[in-house]
Amino acid sequence: MLLKKNNSLDCILVGSKKVNEKKFINEDNESFEELASLAYTLGLKVVDTILLPIRRISSSIYYGKGQIESLKNKASLVNAKIIVFNDEITPAQYKNLQKILEKKSIFDRTGIILEIFKNNAKTKESKYQVELATLQYMLPRLTRFWTHLERQMGGTGTRGGPGEKQIEIDRRLISSKISKLKKDLEKIRKNRHIQASSRKNIFRVSLVGYTNAGKSSLLNSLSKPNTSYVQDKLFATLDTTTRKIENSRKNKEFLLTDTVGLIRDLPHNLVASFRSTFEEVKESDLILTVVDSSNDIKIISNHIQTIESTLDSMSINAKNNFLVFNKVDKGFENEKIKYLNKKYPNSIMVSAKDYVRLDVLLDKIHDVVKEKFIIEELTLSYDKFSIINQIYSRLEVISRKDSFKNIKIKVSGSPQLINKIKLEIEEKNG
Numbered sequence: 561m562l563l564k565k566n567n568s569l570d571c572i573l574v575g576s577k578k579v580n581e582k583k584f585i586n587e588d589n590e591s592f593e594e595l596a597s598l599a600y601t602l603g604l605k606v607v608d609t610i611l612l613p614i615r616r617i618s619s620s621i622y623y624g625k626g627q628i629e630s631l632k633n634k635a636s637l638v639n640a641k642i643i644v645f646n647d648e649i650t651p652a653q654y655k656n657l658q659k660i661l662e663k664k665s666i667f668d669r670t671g672i673i674l675e676i677f678k679n680n681a682k683t684k685e686s687k688y689q690v691e692l693a694t695l696q697y698m699l700p701r702l703t704r705f706w707t708h709l710e711r712q713m714g715g716t717g718t719r720g721g722p723g724e725k726q727i728e729i730d731r732r733l734i735s736s737k738i739s740k741l742k743k744d745l746e747k748i749r750k751n752r753h754i755q756a757s758s759r760k761n762i763f764r765v766s767l768v769g770y771t772n773a774g775k776s777s778l779l780n781s782l783s784k785p786n787t788s789y790v791q792d793k794l795f796a797t798l799d800t801t802t803r804k805i806e807n808s809r810k811n812k813e814f815l816l817t818d819t820v821g822l823i824r825d826l827p828h829n830l831v832a833s834f835r836s837t838f839e840e841v842k843e844s845d846l847i848l849t850v851v852d853s854s855n856d857i858k859i860i861s862n863h864i865q866t867i868e869s870t871l872d873s874m875s876i877n878a879k880n881n882f883l884v885f886n887k888v889d890k891g892f893e894n895e896k897i898k899y900l901n902k903k904y905p906n907s908i909m910v911s912a913k914d915y916v917r918l919d920v921l922l923d924k925i926h927d928v929v930k931e932k933f934i935i936e937e938l939t940l941s942y943d944k945f946s947i948i949n950q951i952y953s954r955l956e957v958i959s960r961k962d963s964f965k966n967i968k969i970k971v972s973g974s975p976q977l978i979n980k981i982k983l984e985i986e987e988k989n990g
């Protein structure tokens with residue numbers, strides 16, 4: 561929304577180069593590249609990138625005054641109306657920078673991520689979640705340049721130049737909108753909970769992972785019909801999609817859920833807003849972390865750590881978890897395979913795009929499903945051939961004893977399915 565104000569989407573990326581710390585410079589390049597893909601995802605055109613040396617962070621404008629002045633000149637020179645800071649800018653710094661940089665739109669990494677989420681939200685729930693996070697982010701940063709607010713909030717009735725008074729009105733409007741959104745989201749969350757509990761009797765698997773790792777592609781490839789939204793852009797998916805993965809193998813169907821992608825330092829407002837989405841992950845029986853294996857080893861390890869710590873922060877215990885290294889079709893070297901296998905023994909390499917080793921992945925999932933199997937003996941009288949057929953097609957039959965009165969069948973399967981079949985037998989009996 562803020563972007564529409566500018567006709568040009570040309571932007572300058574600004575990062576920090578800490579002096580005297582060589583290690584930091586490397587890391588910074590990596591996060592800088594990530595910022596460039598975030599900007600690209602948002603549809604911005606990066607016309608220049610600047611790494612500013614920084615010795616000490618200024619609490620008022622983050623960088624030095626001279627640095628910001630020359631940044632302003634540079635932006636005017638290349639006619640860039642948008643300036644994107646890689647580092648997190650506090651509300652106070654934001655306001656001061658906005659004063660110096662005048663009519664240029666300022667974003668930090670969090671602001672960019674919020675804009676992307678805003679563009680990609682499709683369902684009511686994700687729209688509300690993103691709006692809530694955005695308003696919470698905006699509230700302390702309100703300056704007279706947030707004029708788009710007037711339109712967004714449905715007009716505030718003032719036509720005069722937006723000044724302090726206008727900001728006060730906006731602030732109150734935002735606060736009341738925030739509480740309304742929270743209430744609405746709570747209602748949606750309760751509803752989601754009811755839906756989720758109706759799925760209790762089937763094994764549930766969730767896909768989590770860094771944005772762009774290929775979670776939606778994997779869901780598509782495992783479930784065939786290509787309807788999950790796949791894009792080479794960050795945060796393509798904001799809504800959870802669940803599909804039943806049926807299989808010729810007996811009693812081994814499961815539900816597979818695709819989730820919103822994660823990223824390093826995901827804005828905490830967003831994490832909080834999407835918490836209910838992750839409740840579904842929390843309740844699943846198996847969590848698979850999908851990793852883009854075409855990245856450098858160091859980036860791979862950073863991504864895995866990000867996923868672990870984000871799940872941790874939501875108290876999600878990735879029990880039985882294993883890693884799925886995706887995109888192995890993309891120039892995979894033997895050395896890398898060896899290294900990853902050694903470092904992450906509980907993992908599997910696949911390609912969602914080329915359907916490579918998806919059968920091995922399914923086997924691995926089925927092994928976990930199977931761990932929950934129980935063994936029971938069912939007793940049937942002879943008039944229940946339809947149930948006998950079901951038993952053979954859906955459960956594993958260990959032994960069978962036919963007598964003149966009935967048939968005793970020892971089966972192995974998920975407790976849920978065995979119970980379901982037992983109920984059917986009772987119904988038939990009754």
Ligand SMILES: Nc1nc2c(ncn2[C@@H]2O[C@H](COP(=O)(O)OP(=O)(O)OP(=O)(O)O)[C@@H](O)[C@H]2O)c(=O)[nH]1
Binds near residue numbers: 775792794886911
């Ligand atoms: N080469 C290759 N590309 C893949 C593979 N799987 C996914 N991709 C590509 O990677 C990009 C991201 O895929 P998505 O499935 O949208 O990734 P995601 O994890 O759902 O991303 P978010 O929804 O943004 O979190 C797309 O361009 C896919 O075509 C794969 O196995 N090999």
Ligand SMILES: [Mg+2]
Binds near residue numbers: 790818
């Ligand atoms: Mg996706």
